[in-house]
Amino acid sequence: MILPSAAIQAPRPWPINGAAICRCYRLAVFDLSSPYQEPGFGIWKRRLKSLSVSEIRVREAKPTAEDGRWMRWMQADGESTYIHSVEYNVLKIEQQLVLVAEIADDPVGFCNALVGRTKSDPLFIQLVAVVPSARRRGVGLALLSAAAAREPLRDIAMATLDDNLAARSLNERFAKSIGGEIRSVPPRRYRRTDLGFANGESHHAWVVERSRETLIGI
């Protein structure tokens, strides 16, 4: 098979590190061109190497090519998510709640979440991803907290692969931070697609239940 030259030049194949992939889109559109060669990618990567200790800012993504591209670059820089086309990311931003975390104006992480259909359904966190050089600074927690704050009356559901200890530990830390309780959820309680998993991907589902006192107080 003849590979497109961009794919040959890419520093690593993708989808990347199957063991660490926590979720994927059923209708994923993979873009086989290489993001590593795109203008500006290298400059952003160099800035990430010397990130300041500035405050983390979380904002809603805009359905623009610019934010679609930032997501693509963050997907490319992380080792555990698929790299999508700009167009696909823009579509996700239109359809879901997508939040972007920035440090000193540089995007360093994102989260996409799906609001449950009915009032009693949770907010489904489909993915939270932080670029490696910005990890363990509170970015993942800031993204989850910001997503949860947008749906204060809903519990929060998410799924992890069994070996993703960072994700499990982040979820536990997040549950504690909102005074909630994290519980394992039986298979089939939620649709795979709500959790952002494709058929055949094994996962473990969780729900963070908000404290009922908090809900009554709202």
Ligand SMILES: CC(C)(COP(=O)(O)OP(=O)(O)OC[C@H]1O[C@@H](n2cnc3c(N)ncnc32)[C@H](O)[C@@H]1OP(=O)(O)O)[C@@H](O)C(=O)NCCC(=O)NCCS
């Ligand atoms: C999981 C992930 C989002 C965490 O992001 P992060 O910004 O590093 O997380 P935070 O700095 O907010 O961490 C908050 C808490 O989570 C826990 N945690 C995060 N990463 C951890 C790790 N590698 N090992 C153990 N605990 C971890 C810790 O309790 C941490 O608090 P502490 O740093 O004070 O000890 C990040 O590692 C990542 O992008 N991984 C790849 C994508 C992925 O697996 N996403 C999750 C499934 S959807």
